[in-house]
Amino acid sequence: MNKSVFVLVALVLAFGIxxxxxxxxxxxxxxxxxxAPSGAGGGWDAIARTLNVTLEKEKLYTQPMSVINKVGxxxxxxxxxxFQKTGDDYETVVYSPPLIINTINKTFSQNFKELTPLAxxxxxxxxxxxxxxxxxxxxxxxxxxxxxDPQAIKFAGGSSPGSMDHLAFCKVAKAAGxxxxxxxxxxxxxxxxxxxxxLGGNVSFVSTGTGExxxxxxxxxxxxxxxxSAVRLTGDLKDIPTVKEQGLDxxxxxxxxxxxxxxxxxxxxxxxxxxxxxxxxxxxxxEMLTKQSWADAYANGDDFAKFLDNEYKSYQELMVNLGFxx
Amino acid sequence: MEFIQHITLGFGVAATPFxxxxxxxxxxxGTVIGVLPGIGPMTGIALLIPVxxxxxxxxxxxxxxxxxxxxxxxxxxxSILVNTPGESSSVVTCIDGHKMAKAGRAGxxxxxxxxxxxxxxxxxxxxLMLFGPLVAKLALRFGPPEFFSLMLLGMTVVTSLAGRxxxxxxxxxxxxxxxxxxxIDLQSGVQRFTFGNIQxxxxxxxxxxxxxxxxxxxxxxNLSELKTAGKVEMESIKGGLWLTKEDWKRFWPSSIRGTLSxxxxxxxxxxxAAVASFVSxxxxxxxxxxxxxxxxxxxxxxxxxxSANNAAAGGSLIYLLCLGIPGSGTTAIMLGALLMLGLQPxxxxxxTQPAFVWGLIASMYIGNIMLLVLNLPLVGMWVKLLKVxxxxxxxxxxxxxxxxxxxxxxxxQDLLLMTLFGLIGYGMKxxxxxxxPVILGMVLGKMMEERFRQAMVISDGSLGIFVTRPISLGLLxxxxxxITNPYWKYVIQGVKKLFGNGGGATPAAAA
Numbered sequence: 001m002n003k004s005v006f007v008l009v010a011l012v013l014a015f016g017i018x019x020x021x022x023x024x025x026x027x028x029x030x031x032x033x034x035x036a037p038s039g040a041g042g043g044w045d046a047i048a049r050t051l052n053v054t055l056e057k058e059k060l061y062t063q064p065m066s067v068i069n070k071v072g073x074x075x076x077x078x079x080x081x082x083f084q085k086t087g088d089d090y091e092t093v094v095y096s097p098p099l100i101i102n103t104i105n106k107t108f109s110q111n112f113k114e115l116t117p118l119a120x121x122x123x124x125x126x127x128x129x130x131x132x133x134x135x136x137x138x139x140x141x142x143x144x145x146x147x148x149d150p151q152a153i154k155f156a157g158g159s160s161p162g163s164m165d166h167l168a169f170c171k172v173a174k175a176a177g178x179x180x181x182x183x184x185x186x187x188x189x190x191x192x193x194x195x196x197x198x199l200g201g202n203v204s205f206v207s208t209g210t211g212e213x214x215x216x217x218x219x220x221x222x223x224x225x226x227x228x229s230a231v232r233l234t235g236d237l238k239d240i241p242t243v244k245e246q247g248l249d250x251x252x253x254x255x256x257x258x259x260x261x262x263x264x265x266x267x268x269x270x271x272x273x274x275x276x277x278x279x280x281x282x283x284x285x286x287e288m289l290t291k292q293s294w295a296d297a298y299a300n301g302d303d304f305a306k307f308l309d310n311e312y313k314s315y316q317e318l319m320v321n322l323g324f325x326x
Numbered sequence: 327m328e329f330i331q332h333i334t335l336g337f338g339v340a341a342t343p344f345x346x347x348x349x350x351x352x353x354x355x356g357t358v359i360g361v362l363p364g365i366g367p368m369t370g371i372a373l374l375i376p377v378x379x380x381x382x383x384x385x386x387x388x389x390x391x392x393x394x395x396x397x398x399x400x401x402x403x404x405s406i407l408v409n410t411p412g413e414s415s416s417v418v419t420c421i422d423g424h425k426m427a428k429a430g431r432a433g434x435x436x437x438x439x440x441x442x443x444x445x446x447x448x449x450x451x452x453x454l455m456l457f458g459p460l461v462a463k464l465a466l467r468f469g470p471p472e473f474f475s476l477m478l479l480g481m482t483v484v485t486s487l488a489g490r491x492x493x494x495x496x497x498x499x500x501x502x503x504x505x506x507x508x509x510i511d512l513q514s515g516v517q518r519f520t521f522g523n524i525q526x527x528x529x530x531x532x533x534x535x536x537x538x539x540x541x542x543x544x545x546x547x548n549l550s551e552l553k554t555a556g557k558v559e560m561e562s563i564k565g566g567l568w569l570t571k572e573d574w575k576r577f578w579p580s581s582i583r584g585t586l587s588x589x590x591x592x593x594x595x596x597x598x599a600a601v602a603s604f605v606s607x608x609x610x611x612x613x614x615x616x617x618x619x620x621x622x623x624x625x626x627x628x629x630x631x632x633s634a635n636n637a638a639a640g641g642s643l644i645y646l647l648c649l650g651i652p653g654s655g656t657t658a659i660m661l662g663a664l665l666m667l668g669l670q671p672x673x674x675x676x677x678t679q680p681a682f683v684w685g686l687i688a689s690m691y692i693g694n695i696m697l698l699v700l701n702l703p704l705v706g707m708w709v710k711l712l713k714v715x716x717x718x719x720x721x722x723x724x725x726x727x728x729x730x731x732x733x734x735x736x737x738x739q740d741l742l743l744m745t746l747f748g749l750i751g752y753g754m755k756x757x758x759x760x761x762x763p764v765i766l767g768m769v770l771g772k773m774m775e776e777r778f779r780q781a782m783v784i785s786d787g788s789l790g791i792f793v794t795r796p797i798s799l800g801l802l803x804x805x806x807x808x809i810t811n812p813y814w815k816y817v818i819q820g821v822k823k824l825f826g827n828g829g830g831a832t833p834a835a836a837a
Contacts, residue, residue, distance in 0.1 A: 073527035160515035202469035
């Protein structure tokens with residue numbers, strides 16, 4: 001009898017060990033944190049929360065999940081946090097072009113290339129706006145005027161020089177053979193402020209994201225000379241010609257993607273590759289994109305990594321030219 | 327027609343159940359803050375800013391404005407019953423209000439204060455409604471140079487926040503400017519005074535400074551006076567609350583005088599609610615039919631100043647919303663809060679955020695009526711509040727301060743900074759350095775610098791842009807007049823002397 005009890009116990013134990021050994025690699029088995037490197041309400045926060053809601057609603061991530069805001073330093077606080085968690089498979093973070101820009105200008109002390117790119121998710125584009133009664137009717141008009149006298153044409157954006165609003169037009173100008181360092185940029189603390197300065201006739205044009213421009217474009221107070229997408233958008237903004245169709249081979253994407261920690265394990269990486277691919281096809285995700293007027297720009301981890309390499313080179317070149325690279 | 331549309335839009339926003347509730351919470355808390363001597367509207371609003379995160383901006387301002395004008399009502403209660411002003415703007419109400427209470431007329435005194443406040447509050451709201459859209463018509467003509475000149479004009483408000491010493495006020499303003507410098511500079515993208523600390527890159531949060539300097543300082547002051555605080559002696563309310571026929575007859579002239587003088591002196595001229603109440607008392611002393619009774623418990627000594635401080639509060643809200651200039655310490659805090667909500671108060675606000683502005687205006691009508699109800703039949707309840715021991719109150723403020731600042735960014739560094747500012751604030755209070763110019767410097771200084779440098783880029787570096795554009799020039803002239811205001815009388819005296827001595831002979835020759 002003693003013996004049989006022993007055997008039974010041994011069997012149960014053995015089974016338990018085997019079972020738990022089998023369960024260990026089954027990712028995910030723990031709560032997940034999605035880090036938003038901005039405060040609630042910012043762009044990074046919006047994508048982090050959308051990701052959270054979709055994964056939960058579509059039952060793709062069955063463990064608890066939360067978005068945490070690591071605010072400060074244009075994303076530096078969030079990046080420092082993620083690097084502290086190196087190798088942790090249950091930490092993810094969302095970023096956009098400032099990840100690259102702030103690496104090149106040395107605002108970030110870490111190298112973003114050590115992060116594990118999981119997927120590029122969505123993208124937004126820049127538009128160049130003039131007042132409805134402006135003498136410039138096309139991008140070519142505007143560029144010709146800038147070429148003639150760069151000092152006379154001032155343009156405004158909603159962020160510091162050397163960040164997206166500024167760099168987007170610099171990239172276009174450079175392709176048109178204009179030295180971007182000669183452009184005169186006025187920085188405002190938000191696209192809305194830049195827009196009212198345009199409407200008041202204080203600057204010639206504004207470079208801003210489509211989200212901020214939409215209302216004014218529809219109201220007819222401003223006219224969008226060009227959008228930086230590869231092909232025209234559909235929907236409300238379908239009438240805006242691309243930079244490309246106006247003869248310059250330039251696109252500018254304000255992408256947003258999700259990353260794992262440096263040194264994320266292979267099983268976790270594989271799980272995310274599969275899951276995010278499924279996620280972008282779900283009705284919840286699609287509904288969220290329409291609601292926020294975001295364009296789907298899904299690319300898997302490997303393609304995303306290649307994309308980031310190209311972006312890095314392009315930004316590096318532009319920012320060296322402008323003196324922002326350190 | 328446009329006008330009716332605006333008002334309908336406003337009530338549509340203000341009369342939603344959520345906003346009605348917030349309006350009620352605002353005026354309720356405002357009254358509490360007004361009644362309690364230890365805590366003022368600046369502290370109250372600073373503490374509540376974190377609660378407004380995630381609310382629509384209209385709801386947030388409805389709450390904050392409710393606290394602001396609610397405190398003006400509540401402040402009079404303690405003045406009348408305890409002879410201790412709940413707010414600096416109710417100091418003068420003590421004189422006649424408390425005498426009335428001693429004479430067994432506490433009821434009419436409280437009623438006169440509340441009704442006077444109501445009349446003035448409603449008047450200020452109507453002015454905001456009429457005046458705002460006029461300013462808004464100029465809105466698009468405000469580019470960076472105009473804004474810079476406007477901010478400069480706003481900076482001259484410091485003379486009215488100064489209290490006794492102008493030098494100390496300027497010191498505090500400079501301190502605010504220095505704090506605003508920390509972080510990444512907008513025009514160049516360069517880091518300033520961050521000392522390599524990544525959390526400093528976005529600058530020092532306005533709320534950290536505001537809560538530190540006001541709420542924590544209040545706590546420290548309360549704690550240091552805990553032992554010496556005596557027992558509160560209170561007059562009871564005898565008899566009815568209602569005014570007699572004779573009271574009514576004396577009420578109207580003084581209330582109207584108080585409202586007008588408060589609105590123009592305290593609001594439009596930016597002297598603040600406390601000054602407005604003193605000015606009104608002075609006017610009553612000079613022009614009232616019953617001026618001889620003033621100081622002995624005359625009703626005019628209550629209605630005048632209480633109308634004036636409410637009208638001044640409304641007037642400075644006009645400044646804040648239409649021009650983005652804080653006319654008082656409290657509106658400086660509110661400006662910071664609005665900026666945090668992503669709104670830029672100023673001439674554009676009426677065009678870009680009509681629902682916000684008209685919602686606020688409508689809520690002020692509703693709030694003033696709520697306050698009348700809260701402060702008249704329920705006045706007995708507020709009086710009981712004074713029995714809350716001050717150590718309990720202190721604990722509450724402490725708890726809300728830390729909670730509020732931490733929820734903002736989940737940052738421990740913010741908590742440490744706030745504590746530091748609390749200690750600095752305590753030191754400043756002991757040295758009699760006013761704290762509100764710090765807020766003024768911090769909020770206006772940052773915008774002023776940005777606007778200045780934007781204007782410089784636009785003008786290719788020429789300062790002429792500020793004087794060649796008519797609106798900007800006009801604002802600069804007004805700013806110069808505002809700063810030199812205290813010295814005019816010497817100039818006028820001098821001129822008079824010159825002409826008085828006249829007849830061709832110079833003084834030297836006459837001697």
